Amino acid sequence: MKVLVVEDEKGLAESITDYMNKEGYLCETAGTFREADERIYLYQYDCVIVDLTLPDGDGFQLIQTLKKLLATTGVIIISARNALEDKIRGLEIGSDDYLTKPFHLSELNARVKSLIRRRNFGGHTEIRFREIRVNPSSRKVYVNGQLAVLSRKEYDLLLYFLSNIDVVLTKVSIAEHLWGDNIDSADSLDMVYSHIKNLRRKLLEKGGSDYVRSVYGIGYKFGEP
Amino acid sequence: MKLLAKTNRIYLAFSLAIYLFAGLAFYQVVRILIYNEVETRLKVEKRDFEAYLKQHKAWSDTTYFVENKIDVVPVGRQTRLSETFIDTLIQNRYDQELMPFRQLTFYVPIQGEMHRVSIRKSLIQSYQLIEVITVTMAACLGLLLLGTFWFQGKLSGRLWLPFYESLSRIKRFNLASATPLQLDKPEINEFRELNEVLRKMGDKMQQDYRSLKEFTENASHEIQTPLALINAKVEQLIQSEKLTETQTRWIEEIYQASRRMARLNQGLLLLAKIDNQQFTNNQTVDLAALLAEKLNAMDEVLLHKRIAVEIRNLVPFTVQLPPALADSLVANLVNNAIKHNHAEGRVELASNGKNLSLGNTGNALVSNPERLFERFKKEGSSLDSVGLGLAIIKEICDTYGLQVEYAESNGWHRFDIFRKIGAD
Known part of the structure; x- marks a missing residue:
């Protein structure tokens, strides 16, 4: 899987690349419009992450070129502008997702994974982690072959964990993933806790292992026990 | 009052005064001329x-047959011997009409005896002439x-x-649009200069507006990007296995501070955008329905805090608002009603079409309710609030005619929204 990160802020581009490389993607960066333009002509990417404001050009233009070259490439916009018009315009010219800065790397990662899943297999692929099996098209979860009935939020939470295995996820990032941006944090952190508790219980009931670990109160980690 | 009406009025008043004066003066001149003429003739007749x-040493009335022409009366001893002209009215012999003389x-x-002699001339013709x-x-x-x-x-x-x-072109001129102020070049110098000055001012204003708009956008971008960087680095940092618990706590605090700053920045940017009237795509939205929808979407939090929601009389409350701002308004109102609520509290939404009210239970207010809508005004010192929610609500309402x-009484807080008088 090849991913191109178009972002002029070097530190941020580096963090994204590191994160993506750890997830097993082949990740390249481009700091300017010209560089990005060159790369999309030369290589094929499964997913391109584009910052809208580049020092020497407009991210929208890049997306348009990209869509002309290879329409199957997934596009995720990352922008500091939280403007509705930008989001609509981005979707109109063929981008798949829009993330407003500052965002969580784990959130970006989950979106990239979900995008690639949709692109490559039309969503008809199962996500497996040991005895857990998730069918994204029917939104059903099986543990040891047994159906575990999860609520909508519990399902979203599990999928978020499965997209970021062995990664510490902050409570805030989980809350924002589940409820979006405008939710009161004190309440949502409590709610994150209770959802995690319920999810753990439901997985354990079907004979699964306990994969969720709390990390010093800053967040949670899903992975090998 | 319109300029033309004003000049017309002044002109009318002034010319009326002049004409009136001229008329009176003319009348007087004609009158004096006629009197002079009559008096000269009377003096000739006296001679x-x-x-x-x-010649005759005596007087006889028979010489004059014209009526009222002359009147000779003996007066005996008379002290006043002066000559006087007077206007008089004398009755016509035939039709009893009074005639001016x-x-x-x-x-x-006359023959040693003093007589008073009055000679008269009719003024009737002269009067007709004057008329x-x-x-x-x-x-x-x-x-x-x-x-x-x-x-x-x-x-x-x-x-x-x-x-x-x-x-009329200036009235139609929109600062936010890209089209510059276009004015004709009239042949009158003053107007041409005026238009020239106005055009320059318009261009300058548009330019200033654009740069201000760009500034807020760029400022937001410049702030959000380093914040994104902090966020990303913190996320990478916490993946490290070697951190101690204290270090993790520090990182957590850095992380929270950066999140707060991001929210603060977004709030301020929104306020600046409303101030600059950068939202222009007004649409008809039903705030009552939007609020109900929002409350519905927040069911999880409400359930979690065991807050009961009561919706009464949901008559549509339609207003003209850009959809993004309507959403922000509703989200801030609902968030506020939930945040300052206590467990097992109540939220009440009611609308009668003229007044939209959202009430909630909560602790009694500590700060001054008058200053609640000010920026950075926070009730208590809660960490997760940046204190812009109510300011945003107020700014949106003020800008869009709401x-x-x-009001607060006994732990019941209520926000009422209604249309400003005189606004559509």
Whole structure:
């Protein structure tokens, strides 16, 4: 899987690349419009992450070129502008997702994974982690072959964990993933806790292992026990 | 009052005064001339009379047959011997009508006895003359007045046309649009200069507006990007296995501070955008339905805090708002009602079409309710609030013809939104 990160802020581009490389993607960066333009002509990417404001050009233009070259490439916009018009315009010219800065790397990662899943297999692929099996098209979860009935939020939470295995996820990032941006944090952190508790219980009931670990109160980690 | 109406009015008043004065003066001049004429003739007749006396040494009325022409009366001893002119009315012999006369009275001795002699001349013809002259003149002056009034109106209407044209274009001028202020080049120098100055001002204003808009956008971008960087680095940092618990706590605090700063920045940016009226795509939205929808979407939090929601009388409350701001308004109102609520509290939404109210239970207010809508005004010192929610609510309401009021009694907080009087 090849991913191109178009972002002029070097530190941020580096963090994204590191994160993506750890997830097993082949990740390249481009700091300017010209560089990005060159790369999309030369290589094929499964997913391109584009910052809208580049020092020497407009991210929208890049997306348009990209869509002309290879329409199957997934596009995720990352922008500091939280403007509705930008989001609509981005979707109109063929981008798949829009993330407003500052965002969580784990959130970006989950979106990239979900995008690639949709692109490559039309969503008809199962996500497996040991005895857990998730069918994204029917939104059903099986543990040891047994159906575990999860609520909508519990399902979203599990999928978020499965997209970021062995990664510490902050409570805030989980809350924002589940409820979006405008939710009161004190309440949502409590709610994150209770959802995690319920999810753990439901997985354990079907004979699964306990994969969720709390990390010093800053967040949670899903992975090998 | 319109400029043309004002000049017309002044012009009318001034010319009326002038014409009135001219008319009166003319009348007086004509009158004086006629009197002079009559009096000269009376004096000639007096000389004729004295010549007759000298010749005949006596007076007989029979010489004059014209009625009221002369009157000779013996007066005996008389001290006043002066000559006087007076106006008098004397009855006509045939139809009992009073006729105006000019009369010259003088005293003369006839055959040793003092007599008062009055010679008269009828003024009836002169009066008719004055009347005819006056009427003609009034008619002429009136016509002249109307004519010049009409002409003046037409003329100034035409002269000021470029001015009114410019005025209407300035009224239609939109600062936020990309089209510059376009004004004609009229042939009148003053107007041409005025338009030139206005055009320059318009261009400058648009340029300033654009740079201000760009500034807020760029500032937001410049702040959000380093915040994104902090966020990303913190996320990478916490993946490290070697951190101690204290270090993790520090990182957590850095992380929270950066999240807060991001929210603060977004809030301030939103306020600046509303201030600059950068939202222009007004649409008809039903705030009552939107609020109900929002409350519904927040069911999880409400359930979690065991807050009961009561929706009564949901009559549509339609307003003209950009959808993004309607969403922000509703989200802030609902968030506020939930955040400052206590467990097992209540939220109540009601709308009667004129007044939309959202009430919630909560702790009694500590700060001054008057200052609640100010920026950075926080109830308590909660860490997860940046204190811009109510300021945003107020700013949106103020900008779009709505009024928001807050009332609190016995732990029941209520926000009322209604249309400002005079606003659509």
